[in-house]
Amino acid sequence: MRLPLLTLFLFLAPALAQSVEEILDRVEKNLAEPWQAVVRGTFQGPSGPEELEARVYAIPKEDLFRMEFLKPASLEGNFTVITAKEVWNYLYLTNQLLISPREKAQVQGLGFSPQAFGDLRALAKEASLRLAGEERLPEGVAWKLLGQTRGNQGFAQVELYVLKADPRPVRFLFRDEGGRVLGDLRVVAFQRARLTPSALKRYPKDAQVVRR
Amino acid sequence: MRGGCAWLWLLLFPALAQGRLEAGAYLQNGVHPTLEAAWTLEEGEVYLRLQPGRGGLGYLGGLALGPLGYLGYGLQGEVGKGGLGGAVFLEGGAGPLALEGRLSYRPQAAFPLFPEEGLWGRLALRYRLSPKEVAGFFLERGRAEATYALRDGATGTLGAGVAEGPYLVLGFKGEVGEEGEVLDLALRLGRVNRLEGGLYLGEASLLFILSYPWAGSLTLWLGDLGLEAGLRQSPYAWVRYAWRWP
Numbered sequence: 120m121r122l123p124l125l126t127l128f129l130f131l132a133p134a135l136a137q138s139v140e141e142i143l144d145r146v147e148k149n150l151a152e153p154w155q156a157v158v159r160g161t162f163q164g165p166s167g168p169e170e171l172e173a174r175v176y177a178i179p180k181e182d183l184f185r186m187e188f189l190k191p192a193s194l195e196g197n198f199t200v201i202t203a204k205e206v207w208n209y210l211y212l213t214n215q216l217l218i219s220p221r222e223k224a225q226v227q228g229l230g231f232s233p234q235a236f237g238d239l240r241a242l243a244k245e246a247s248l249r250l251a252g253e254e255r256l257p258e259g260v261a262w263k264l265l266g267q268t269r270g271n272q273g274f275a276q277v278e279l280y281v282l283k284a285d286p287r288p289v290r291f292l293f294r295d296e297g298g299r300v301l302g303d304l305r306v307v308a309f310q311r312a313r314l315t316p317s318a319l320k321r322y323p324k325d326a327q328v329v330r331r
Numbered sequence: 332m333r334g335g336c337a338w339l340w341l342l343l344f345p346a347l348a349q350g351r352l353e354a355g356a357y358l359q360n361g362v363h364p365t366l367e368a369a370w371t372l373e374e375g376e377v378y379l380r381l382q383p384g385r386g387g388l389g390y391l392g393g394l395a396l397g398p399l400g401y402l403g404y405g406l407q408g409e410v411g412k413g414g415l416g417g418a419v420f421l422e423g424g425a426g427p428l429a430l431e432g433r434l435s436y437r438p439q440a441a442f443p444l445f446p447e448e449g450l451w452g453r454l455a456l457r458y459r460l461s462p463k464e465v466a467g468f469f470l471e472r473g474r475a476e477a478t479y480a481l482r483d484g485a486t487g488t489l490g491a492g493v494a495e496g497p498y499l500v501l502g503f504k505g506e507v508g509e510e511g512e513v514l515d516l517a518l519r520l521g522r523v524n525r526l527e528g529g530l531y532l533g534e535a536s537l538l539f540i541l542s543y544p545w546a547g548s549l550t551l552w553l554g555d556l557g558l559e560a561g562l563r564q565s566p567y568a569w570v571r572y573a574w575r576w577p
Contacts, residue, residue, distance in 0.1 A: 165399075165426070186398075188398060192427070192459070192461060192462045193426040193427040193459060194398060194399070194426075195462035196462070196482075197398050198398075199397070199398050208395070208397055208398050208401070210398075210400060210401060210424060212424045212427070212428075212429040212457060212459060212465065213400075213401065213422075213423060213424040213429045215401060215423075217395055217401050219395065317510070321510060321511050322511055323506070323511045323513050323531075324510070324511045324512050324513050324531040324532060324533045324536075325513040325515055325529060325531035325536075329393070329401070329403070330349075330371070331393060331395055
């Protein structure tokens with residue numbers, strides 16, 4: 120009995136692996152044009168679970184993403200911009216813009232990378248994803264993908280839900296090594312938008328620019 | 332010998348990979364060259380400040396917390412006319428709190444790169460009361476100030492200070508263009524009388540300080556070229572140009 124099961128698994132495994140790749144392809148195609156959304160949920164802050172709400176803007180063809188924080192109150196006015204080569208973190212209270220090379224940037228200050236919301240390929244590079252079935256969410260039927268990180272990304276596991284009818288991520292669950300939830304975030308108010316690179320790179324011109 | 336050269340090269344190469352050089356001429360009772368240079372290391376940066384009669388070498392480090400905050404710290408040692416000097420400083424913010432602290436000592440002021448004289452300290456704290464409100468507290472030798480700032484589109488600031496006598500603080504800061512151009516004005520009236528302003532347009536910035544008893548400065552930055560003129564006991568001018576690499 121074991122042998123046929125093993126054979127079945129060996130037969131299905133490449134098919135499932137292929138499916139993750141197919142899903143990422145579909146998401147990439149579906150999100151090729153500029154879009155914006157709101158990310159809402161909770162994350163594990165330095166002093167415990169905190170509410171998070173942020174606007175995400177993306178121009179995927181330019182490899183350009185912007186995340187503006189609305190909640191928690193201490194982050195309101197802060198934003199993160201991810202370009203092809205750099206990560207910018209603007210800090211409202213100190214009026215500083217910290218620019219780091221993308222490979223050196225600590226975007227995991229929240230326990231996860233904001234880039235994940237717009238760039239599943241980048242997330243797939245950080246975490247090896249596998250398909251774990253389908254689930255019915257309020258938004259519709261979604262593929263459930265599970266991933267383990269390959270390095271120190273600020274989280275150890277990710278659970279990701281991709282809407283089938285309109286292939287895009289709708290929910291992210293980030294966990295640490297012990298399975299504790301670091302972030303549980305939903306993507307809402309998704310819409311196609313007319314966005315320009317200069318609008319996504321906008322920052323107060325009196326900000327102190329610190330290059331790290 | 333060759334091994335030594337290779338080690339020196341290995342040490343210098345990362346330092347030279349990224350940096351900034353700012354050369355200038357300070358005109359007040361003669362022409363005095365100024366030089367500021369900074370080299371980015373794997374962690375932090377080393378900087379050098381030189382002018383006739385005084386030089387300083389410092390290290391600037393930082394702890395980046397992504398979107399949550401940033402903490403910068405550093406120390407500086409000086410040699411030159413009057414004797415040794417030094418400074419330690421800490422600045423940055425995390426979550427709802429921002430702070431800036433600086434403590435320095437030098438036997439005598441040396442304009443323009445080493446302006447403070449004697450034992451000098453400054454402490455500034457800012458705390459976010461709510462998303463739109465920030466309370467500030469500022470302490471400097473001989474002066475203390477408390478402010479309240481409310482952001483509703485633009486940011487208005489109201490505060491009071493004491494420096495041998497009381498004074499009032501009024502501030503306005505807001506965007507004046509589509510691309511993040513900013514106008515920043517601060518007025519202090521009373522025992523301290525000073526109007527400070529800045530118009531930041533991106534490639535160009537215009538800054539001024541006007542105070543009474545009469546003193547002031549006007550600074551214009553056009554890209555990497557800085558032009559400053561003012562009155563500090565006597566008229567002065569300072570022209571600077573910055574090179575950055577890569």
